[in-house]
Amino acid sequence: MAVENTTPNFLFTSDQLKTYTKLFYNFVISNSIYLFIIPTILSTAIHHFSAHGFNQTTITQLHKYYANDLRSFIVALVCLSSLSMGTIYVLTTIIRRPEKVYLVDFACYKHDPSLLASRETVCQRLETVISPESIAFCSKVMEKSGVSDNVFVYGLKDFPPKSAFDCGRGEAETVITGAVDDLLARTGVNPRNIGVVIVNISTFNPVPSLSAMIVNRYKLREDVLTYNLGGMGCSAGVIAVDLAKRLLQAQRNTYALVMSLESVTSGYYVGNDRSKLISNCLFRMGGAALLLSNRSSDSQISKYELKHTLRTHHGADDRAYTCVIQEVDKEGKLGISLSKDLMGVSGRALKANIATLGPLVLPISEQLLFIANTVARKLFKIKGISPYVPDFKLAFDHFCIHAGGKAVLDAMEKNLNLTKWQMEPSRMTLYRYSNISSSSIWYELAYAEAKGRIRKGDCVWQIAFGSGFKCGSAVWRALRTIDPAKVDNPWNDVIHQFPITINN
Incomplete structure (x- = not known):
């Protein structure tokens, strides 16, 4: 008869031991002022007065x-x-210090279920404008994209549209009014109290501008500052937040309305250049409206405080500049080309961005390890030492990475050593909505809120890449715990179905 071994196993695995050792090291270094410096000062003071006494x-x-x-x-x-x-x-x-900037609330456009379309339907509509070989290519790209078989597409029923401009305007107005109406109703802010309006949209820029359209529709005041950011790609949402922050820090007691979207239907490519067809396969409709404030009283009702915004620009490099570019093909048909250099350029842009962001957010323990690694490799020329990648999981609780494509998310997960749980909001956003450009990082944050993951004090990192080529980061701190039962966003009705296992 075998005797069961009831001796408890207190030994850690090598991975667990490594993790706990690193956490202990981080705690000791980050709290050294309390653990060592202050006790040393007190000890010295006590020793001095015990030796010399007070001069009564x-x-x-x-x-x-x-x-x-x-x-x-x-x-x-x-x-x-x-x-x-x-x-x-x-x-x-x-x-x-400059004025603090708060995110009172944000609203993502809620897609009408009637806009859902399957891959087969999309390919059938494209058959009227591109060759069978191009259809086969698009079908293959969509199957391996990490996107659901059914996604939201505007204007597909009447594709190709009689007027791409009218279709684009209809899509933009639908998304803007849906998101802004929801945001104003949720916050209860009087539109007349909004002092700044910023719209970022890359490929569709009508006259009057979309920012002027918002002023007209919501009857904003005459001295409102309006800006329309065009041609800045998927990173433009972070850039718009950065611009709003700078404007709010220059004036007191006002609100900034930021609208991030893309009008995909205005720029559908109807040729057979494969580098341009990828845009047809991935980009879909979506948008998010944000209400930012510099009013100190709003700190009590706001969801997040903006801690940092950072942009790194590689436009001086020709390969970076041309890796995402709008141009005509040999037949004179306009489209957006995505070059094979895109992943390499994205990697270099990310490296430059986190090198600048790291000292602002990483604990001192990680910074010391990074410095020691750099000195060993570059100063002392010690061979066999790999470059040290700081553990950003020690600085951030949530990661909202632009859902530009499956390959982008795979590279980010690997390079930053992120967990499946941390990548979940980005992957599920890509799965359900595909690439919705600059607004994707807001659908990802909405996913985390709907899952009940946001706790007071949590730190959120939004990072996005865009044409030019740019990499932008925004860092937020949660001012309160978000109750998922009180959240009203596009994930509410389906959040119980996620996460979904993606096989492609």
Whole structure:
């Protein structure tokens, strides 16, 4: 009869031991001021006073002096007060911190179910404008894209449209009014209190601009500052937030409305150049409206505080500049070309972005490891040491990575050593909506909220890539725990179905 071994196993696996050791190292380094510096100061002070003692005679003499000379006491008190007030004035005016910027709330456009279309339907519509070989290519791309068989597509029933411009305007107005109406109803903010309006959309720029359309529809005030960002690609959502932050920090007590979208139908490619057909296969409709505030009172009702925005631009490099470019093909048909250099350019842009972002967000422990690794490799020329990739999981609780495509997300997961759970919002957004350009990072944050993952104090990293070539980051801190039961976003009705296993 075999005797069961009831001895508990207290040993860690090698991976667990490595993880716990790193967490302990991070804790010790990050809290060194409390663990070492302050105790050292207190110990030194105690040792000094125990050796020399307080000069009680001196204290008694000072007390008697000021007690007998009230005028001197008042003068000394005024001087001390003036010095203190002067110090406070310098700190609050000369080196004054910029205004804090809050995200009161955001609203993602909720797609009408009637807009759902299958891959087969999309290919059938494209048969009227491209060759059978191109149809086969598009079908293969969509099958391996990590996207659901059914996605939301605008204007497909009447494709090809009689007027690409009218179809594009209809798509843009549908998305903008749907998202902004929802946002204003949710926040209860009077449109007349909005001082800044920013719209980012790359390939569709009508006259008057879409930002002017918002002013007209919602009757905003005459001194509202409006901006329309065009041609800046999928990173434009982060760029729009950065612009709103700068404008809000330059004025007081106002709101900024940011609208991020793309009008896909206005730019459908109707030729047979495969580098341009990929856009037809991946880009779909979507948009998000954000309400930002610099009013201190809004900190109590806002969801997030904006901590950092950062952009790295590689447009000076010819390969980076041309890896995503709108141009005509040999037959004069306009489309957006995606070159084979795109993944390599994205990798270099990401490396430059996180190298700048790291010192702003990483704990000191990770920065020391990175510096030590760099010194060992480049200064001392020690061979066999791989470049150290900082553990951004120690800085961020949630990752919203632009859902540009399956290959992009696979590379990000590998390069940043992220878990399946951390990649889930990006992969599920790509699966359900495909590439919705600059608004994808907001559908991803909406997914995390609908899952009940956002807790007070959590740090969110949004990162996006775009033509030019640019990589942009936005870092947010959650001001409160988001109750999924009170969340109203496009994921609500289906969130229980996710995550879905993706086989392609």
